[in-house]
Amino acid sequence: MLIAGIDIGSGTTKCVLVDEHGTVQGRAAVKTKANFEKVAREVLDEASSGREVAYTATTGLGRYAVSFRDIQITDLTCGARGAATLFPSTKYVLDIGAQCSRAIKLRDGGKVKEFHMNEKCAAGSGGFLERAAKYLEVSVADVGAMSLDATQPQTISSVCAVLAETEIINHVSEGVAVENILRGIHNSLADRALLLLKRVGLDDEVTLIGGVALQQGMVVALREKLGLTVHVPAEPHLTAALGAAVLGLQRYRKLTTAAAA
Structure with a gap:
C-alpha cells in the first residue's frame, strides 16, 4: 500500500x-x-x-x-x-521557494503555531537567484559551489528585486568576480531570512527546506548569519x-x- x-x-x-x-x-x-x-x-x-x-x-x-x-x-x-x-526536535522551519520565503514556528507534532512570509518582493526568494544566475551566465546548479569560492563577497543591499538586479549589473560592470557577487546574493537572502525568523521568535535550531537549500553557499551563509544549528534534509x-x-x-x-x- x-x-x-x-x-x-x-x-x-x-x-x-x-x-x-x-x-x-x-x-x-x-x-x-x-x-x-x-x-x-x-x-x-x-x-x-x-x-x-x-x-x-x-x-x-x-x-x-x-x-x-x-x-x-x-x-x-x-x-x-x-x-x-x-x-523531530526542530521548532523552527525556514522554507525558501521559487516565489516566496516563509519562517514557521512549530507546535508539538509538527503543526504550525505561527508563521511569517515574504511574498511581496522576489528579492527574498529562489526566483531572484535564478534570474541573477541567468544574467551572470551561470547554471543554477553551480551557484551554490561557486558562492563558496568567494574571497570578497559583494553586498546586495536593496530590498527590491529590481534594484537588487541593478546592483548586480553594477558589480559586473566594475569587474567584480562572479563568485563574490553570488556570495553577496546568498548573504542578502540570509539577511532577509533572519528578519523573518526573528518575527516568529527564533531562539533555537532551525530546519531549512525548499529548493534553495540545495545550494551549499546559501546554507553556509545562513549558518553564519544565525549562529545556530541549521538542519538541512x-x-x-x-x-x-x-x-x-x-x-x-x-x-x-x-x-x-x-x-x-
Whole structure:
C-alpha cells in the first residue's frame, strides 16, 4: 500500500511515496508545466513505476488542479510536517521557494503555531537567484559551489528585486568576480531570512527546506548569519511532498479505520 504526496510548485513538481509505516518508497521531481493535472500524473508515474497508489494528497500552487487527488493540503502545513518528520526536535522551519520565503514556528507534532512570509518582493526568494544566475551566465546548479569560492563577497543591499538586479549589473560592470557577487546574493537572502525568523521568535535550531537549500553557499551563509544549528534534509526540495504523503497516510488510516468500524 502506497500513499502519494505531490507538491506542485511554480518551478518544480515533486512526488514522494510512503508505505503504511511512513517509510519512503519512491520519489521524483519534474519541471512544472502549464497543465498541472498532466505534470502531477507525470511525476506520480515516475515515482510509482507502475505500483498502485491507494491515496493521493496534493499541495503547492497547483494542488486544486489535480482531479485524481483524494485531499489537498496547504504547502505551509506540509512543509512544517515534512520538516518535523525529518527532524523531530526542530521548532523552527525556514522554507525558501521559487516565489516566496516563509519562517514557521512549530507546535508539538509538527503543526504550525505561527508563521511569517515574504511574498511581496522576489528579492527574498529562489526566483531572484535564478534570474541573477541567468544574467551572470551561470547554471543554477553551480551557484551554490561557486558562492563558496568567494574571497570578497559583494553586498546586495536593496530590498527590491529590481534594484537588487541593478546592483548586480553594477558589480559586473566594475569587474567584480562572479563568485563574490553570488556570495553577496546568498548573504542578502540570509539577511532577509533572519528578519523573518526573528518575527516568529527564533531562539533555537532551525530546519531549512525548499529548493534553495540545495545550494551549499546559501546554507553556509545562513549558518553564519544565525549562529545556530541549521538542519538541512538530504533532499530539501522534497520536504513538502513528504509532509503531504505523511499527512495523507494519517488521513487514510482514519478513513479505513472508520470504514472497518
